[in-house]
Amino acid sequence: MLVLTRKLGESIAIDDHIKIVVVQIKGKQVRLGIKAPKETKIHREEVYKAIQEQNTEASQADLSEISKLTDELQKK
Amino acid sequence: MKISTTRFNELEVDKKDIISFKEGLLGFENLKKFFIVDPGDQTLILWLQSVEDGSVAFPIIEPKIFNPDYSVKLLPAEFASLDLENLNTASVYTILTIPQNVTEMSANLKAPVVINNVLKIARQIVLQDSKLEVRHPMYIDLKKYIVNFTSDDSKRTNITPIADPSPEEIMSPSIKTVPANKPMNKEL
Numbered sequence: 226m227l228v229l230t231r232k233l234g235e236s237i238a239i240d241d242h243i244k245i246v247v248v249q250i251k252g253k254q255v256r257l258g259i260k261a262p263k264e265t266k267i268h269r270e271e272v273y274k275a276i277q278e279q280n281t282e283a284s285q286a287d288l289s290e291i292s293k294l295t296d297e298l299q300k301k
Numbered sequence: 302m303k304i305s306t307t308r309f310n311e312l313e314v315d316k317k318d319i320i321s322f323k324e325g326l327l328g329f330e331n332l333k334k335f336f337i338v339d340p341g342d343q344t345l346i347l348w349l350q351s352v353e354d355g356s357v358a359f360p361i362i363e364p365k366i367f368n369p370d371y372s373v374k375l376l377p378a379e380f381a382s383l384d385l386e387n388l389n390t391a392s393v394y395t396i397l398t399i400p401q402n403v404t405e406m407s408a409n410l411k412a413p414v415v416i417n418n419v420l421k422i423a424r425q426i427v428l429q430d431s432k433l434e435v436r437h438p439m440y441i442d443l444k445k446y447i448v449n450f451t452s453d454d455s456k457r458t459n460i461t462p463i464a465d466p467s468p469e470e471i472m473s474p475s476i477k478t479v480p481a482n483k484p485m486n487k488e489l
Contacts, residue, residue: 267429
């Protein structure tokens with residue numbers, strides 16, 4: 226992994242079109258500004274983690290849950 | 302081809318029905334081939350069953366069923382990655398998490414599965430819209446849809462024998478009692 230040191234207001238350029246700016250430093254928090262073309266996907270990493278976990282949990286469902294759900298859904 | 306699965310035993314699948322996920326699904330990057338199983342139950346839930354691992358299957362549903370306003374906005378690069386120009390020839394499903402307490406079920410609206418129905422290629426796409434939830438509770442909405450669905454059916458089948466006598470029997474006493482008391486009170 227490439228590690229760079231930056232000060233407040235300084236930035237990093239990735240390729241020709243992506244720019245990451247250190248906008249604010251407050252205690253243990255860093256605010257980053259990201260300039261990128263519209264089609265670039267930018268997510269907090271937690272989003273991917275949450276989806277991985279959701280997928281894992283989803284794959285554990287079996288038909289007993291479905292039959293429970295069928296009963297439950299048909300109750301008036 | 303025959304595929305053995307833990308949930309549905311052995312299934313016969315036509316090769317042309319197998320869907321390729323080039324990148325797999327998040328957390329399941331090594332599984333690339335899936336097909337859709339419709340167990341035909343009342344829940345309208347389908348299964349995205351792995352070809353390579355018979356024990357892996359995801360319950361999926363069309364999000365429009367419980368959330369008619371849900372729309373998927375893909376970026377040009379995402380359309381291109383699925384060889385799509387628009388969603389007319391695509392199917393969109395959300396993956397469901399169904400815990401022991403089934404009323405706490407949720408749908409992943411943040412990362413739907415989009416399938417190119419012609420080329421049978423698919424991806425789980427993480428949408429940029431930050432309002433979409435990974436675990437969107439939807440039991441009540443699904444139930445509403447299914448209850449309406451079944452009650453419509455029962456109305457249709459029972460229309461001739463029950464429709465004529467029952468409305469009069471039930472309605473007439475209540476109609477009689479309500480107007481009879483109300484005008485009297487108003488006059489007093």
